[in-house]
Amino acid sequence: MTDENTHFGFQSVPLGEKQDRVNEVFRSVASRYDLMNDLMSAGLHRLWKGDFVSTLRPPKDRPFRHLDVAGGTGDIAFRILEAGGPQTKVTVLDINGEMLKVGAERAGDRYGDRIDFVEANAEELPLESSTYDAYTIAFGIRNVPRIDAALREAHRVLKPGGRFLCLEFSKVDVPLIDKIYDAYSFNVIPRMGQMVTGDAESYQYLVESIRKFPPPAAFARMIEEAGFKRVTYRPLSAGVVAIHSGWKI
Ligand SMILES: C[S@@+](CC[C@H](N)C(=O)[O-])C[C@H]1O[C@@H](n2cnc3c(N)ncnc32)[C@H](O)[C@@H]1O
Numbered sequence: 001m002t003d004e005n006t007h008f009g010f011q012s013v014p015l016g017e018k019q020d021r022v023n024e025v026f027r028s029v030a031s032r033y034d035l036m037n038d039l040m041s042a043g044l045h046r047l048w049k050g051d052f053v054s055t056l057r058p059p060k061d062r063p064f065r066h067l068d069v070a071g072g073t074g075d076i077a078f079r080i081l082e083a084g085g086p087q088t089k090v091t092v093l094d095i096n097g098e099m100l101k102v103g104a105e106r107a108g109d110r111y112g113d114r115i116d117f118v119e120a121n122a123e124e125l126p127l128e129s130s131t132y133d134a135y136t137i138a139f140g141i142r143n144v145p146r147i148d149a150a151l152r153e154a155h156r157v158l159k160p161g162g163r164f165l166c167l168e169f170s171k172v173d174v175p176l177i178d179k180i181y182d183a184y185s186f187n188v189i190p191r192m193g194q195m196v197t198g199d200a201e202s203y204q205y206l207v208e209s210i211r212k213f214p215p216p217a218a219f220a221r222m223i224e225e226a227g228f229k230r231v232t233y234r235p236l237s238a239g240v241v242a243i244h245s246g247w248k249i
Contacts, residue, residue: 006145009208018145019121023096025143025202026072030098032197034073034106039196040189040203048241049075049138052167055243056134058084066090067132067157069122069150070140074103074115076167080136081111091132093118093125123149127157134158138167142213151226158248164228168219169210170235170242177238185210216242 006015013021029036037045058064058080064087068077071092080090092115094100100117107115120126122137123146135154144150154164172178185207193203214222216233219242223231228246235242 007212009205009212015145019095022143025205026096027098028199029197029202030096030102033099033102036193036196040192044237048167048236049079051236052076052136052138052165052243053079053083055245056080056136056163056165058088060085063087064089064133065131067093067127067135069093069135069137069154070143072099072103074106076136076138077115078107081114089114091116091118093120095119095121123153125153125157129156130159132157132159132162134163134165136165139169141166142168142209147222148226151223155227155248160248162248164223164246164248166244167241169213170239171215172239174238181240216244220244
């Protein structure tokens with residue numbers, strides 16, 4: 001891979017082309033995205049997201065300004081609003097208007113002005129510096145072409161004392177389970193994607209992109225390089241996913 005290239009799943013593509021291809025994936029699956037998550041993870045993604053929001057523990061009794069990047073159809077935002085108090089406000093930011101549209105429809109008027117939706121790139125947030133108490137990104141960073149730029153932007157928009165949390169697919173490190181996981185990923189998920197969304201390729205991208213994402217210790221170093229302190233990570237479900245945490249101090 002040259003400086004000008006990056007990966008889109010197992011393919012090498014020019015850095016400037018990856019985002020368009022990622023956008024096409026999520027445009028294609030937006031309307032069935034939530035259903036597919038339930039089917040292919042057998043509901044496990046709900047437990048992971050629950051654990052993620054429990055790790056964040058939004059306060060019940062004071063103002064809390066939260067940014068959920070690559071927030072898609074709003075799953076993480078809704079959970080944070082339900083766990084937090086009346087002064088918790090969440091901005092859902094995503095580069096894909098179709099994913100946000102599904103999110104806004106799902107939210108309806110349940111949360112009033114405690115939620116807003118912003119169409120923008122994680123690499124260049126149209127947001128003021130030192131504004132947010134916390135930043136989350138769930139199953140999003142793997143899709144961003146310039147991960148280092150997105151991490152620097154996360155650091156910039158957080159207030160001093162603010163927390164960065166990332167939930168992302170990781171590396172299964174338990175013998176035998178890794179084999180079963182690979183067989184399931186490559187044989188079942190794209191076929192399921194074809195049946196449910198009519199698009200096997202997008203789910204082939206999903207399973208390939210997971211394999212190309214840095215292992216958890218390397219990703220932790222990238223978070224530190226963006227300026228975060230006290231960076232830690234915790235694998236869930238034998239390492240199928242991991243939660244990374246860092247602080248702007
Ligand atoms: C797998 S979905 C995750 C959605 C949601 N966070 C969840 O956990 O269900 C990945 C999302 O990342 C978004 N995304 C991809 N590249 C992005 C970028 N550069 N900036 C912001 N969002 C991006 C996609 O549009 C998509 O909605």
